[in-house]
Amino acid sequence: MAAQIQGSQHSQRILKRKYPVRLFKKDDTHFELRRKNFYYDLIEDTDLRKKPNIDLILTKDIESYGKKGDKISLKRLKAYNDFLLPGLAVYATPENIQKYMSIVISTEHQHSSKYAIELLKVLEKCCLIVNMNIDNHWKLEKWHIKVNFRTCGIYVTEKSITMPKKDIIGPNLQNEGKEFYIKVTINETEEVKVRCRLHHVTTVPEHQLPEISEFWKISNGALFPEDEKVLNALPRPKWEDYNIEKQMYNC
């Protein structure tokens, strides 16, 4: 009876015979495999095994990864495709460590951490929507900013926030959609200016503002006229650039 083909498995596996082969005797010239010996049991699929990271030494300065001579550890495919093949890094063998040990890392323009540069870029382009209450009286404080940052997924301490010099008091619907800026210090070294935009909210349905689609994209100018220069100098968010381009093409 001919056996049917069930399909092939595409991964490296470790197998074991269901029925072991007859023992090899002294006079035998070769072992005989019978049909019974071709039934296999699967022990493990090695492609599903979790593999350790690879240690590398950088041969060039790479942003958000480190300086030349730094030792980093990365996932296998990322390390092979993006670092080892282009020649940006070498394996951390004992010889390579000795070779790159002699390189003195320059202290100029050194950031507090290798992730600080990425965070700087994110914060520069960010436009923080500050949600404030319509009904109750308030004065903008540090913890308001901290909470609004947290909704974006960025965790900021109150110590690292510096507020604008003038007080902002509300509720005032004339200030809806107006912009101002605050300063955030990362690890007490790098300072970034972050664009903020006021927005009034409430849980009472009658007091809610009329619904505007994508209100966060609409800016009503600067809150303080003296800040306008600084705000114009800051890079705009990505979607705003896209909007402007779209308008230009429509014209």
Add this chain to the structure above:
Amino acid sequence: MSMPIEARKRLYYLPKVTRWTKGIGAALPEEYKKFWKEWKIQMPSPVYYIPKKGKYERMPDGTVKPIQNIPIPLKYPKELDNGIWGGEAVIQGFVKKHKYHQRFVRYWVPNLIKSVVYSEILNKYMRTIVTNRTLDLIHEHYGFDHYILKTPACDLRSLLALRLKRFMLISLADKTLYPDDPVKRDEVYAKYEQYLSSYTREEIEWYGLSYPEACKKFRNNALVNMKITPLKEIYRQELINELKEEKLKLSESSEESGPTKWISKINPFHKYSKDVPKS
């Protein structure tokens, strides 16, 4: 008295005719035969099974049995020669779910990836087909060149990998790597010099060739070494030799025969000794 079994077997023993006992295969050099043994006859390292350690093991019922690690038979498709699979190959076997179920044939095929490898000695990026195991082995050996040069032919298996190994060894032996950059050349040569010690120059020439390639190389070498002289020259030389011999014979015969024979013996200026009386 009966003969021992081995001697009886020996009596009717006729050696099998193989490609190595007859024809061009028998004439191939020892260097190629050494490579062939490393490639085809040497046992490859286990990939699909975990070998047991030790000589004997005790079974659950108390009996002791010897341990024999019999490898799982592998199939080598022709596509294997175009990639570097790192010892992996195709397994054919059966799967049976239940005692009363029909058995099914199942093929276990390695997961193939399109990727790039970089050789430092050849200074080249090559687009090839690899497996996850190949990439792991490259990481384990700290580089593609170390992996290719260190592993024996039976584990590399594919013709592509063996050909690359030959090119690497040739460029190391002749020092033809990095022709424009002498500093880099010395650095890379010092790194991989250790692998040259296990091969002679002649062995490197014959390393990594398939059987047809080796036969072709042997024939070409024989043609180069063979000196063909035209028949015209051979016959001319024969004729000249013959003529020379004839001349000699003629001169000899002229000396031997005729009246000149006894006259030539007489020397009128010969001094006779005083003791002999004059005739």
